[in-house]
Amino acid sequence: MTGERYSAAALERWNVVNPVLPDDGFDAAAGVRRPARRRSDPRPRRAMKQVLAHFERGGVPEANRHITQIAAELYRTEDLRSAVRSFLTDGPGKATFTGR
Structure with missing residues (x-):
């Protein structure tokens, strides 16, 4: 809302966006990641x-x-x-x- 830009890593850490996973090895990467935390x-x-x-x-x-x-x-x-x-x-x- 302020117009400031944040890195993708920061937005992921703050649970604003879901993690972006690679096409190659997507299933493996998705299987080892925990679901996003719903703290808010x-x-x-x-x-x-x-x-x-x-x-x-x-x-x-x-x-x-x-x-x-x-x-x-x-x-x-x-x-x-x-x-x-x-x-x-x-x-x-x-x-x-x-x-x-």
Whole structure:
């Protein structure tokens, strides 16, 4: 949301993206990897999917028309306040979530 770029490795470590596996040896690589950890509240993922769905229908202007309403629901959560505090004091990827 800030426009900053992060490496694929960082996004994978923060569970934003799934691991990318090679075509050659995919089955073996997939078999040895553990499933992605679900440490976070599902609401931010759901919000991101909503924004992307609007983007697919009408690009950035369509996504922008809906993003404030979608994001407002996240700002009401205890998890967001806790995550911001954690990010500011401990850095990214260290927050814990309760689903509240």
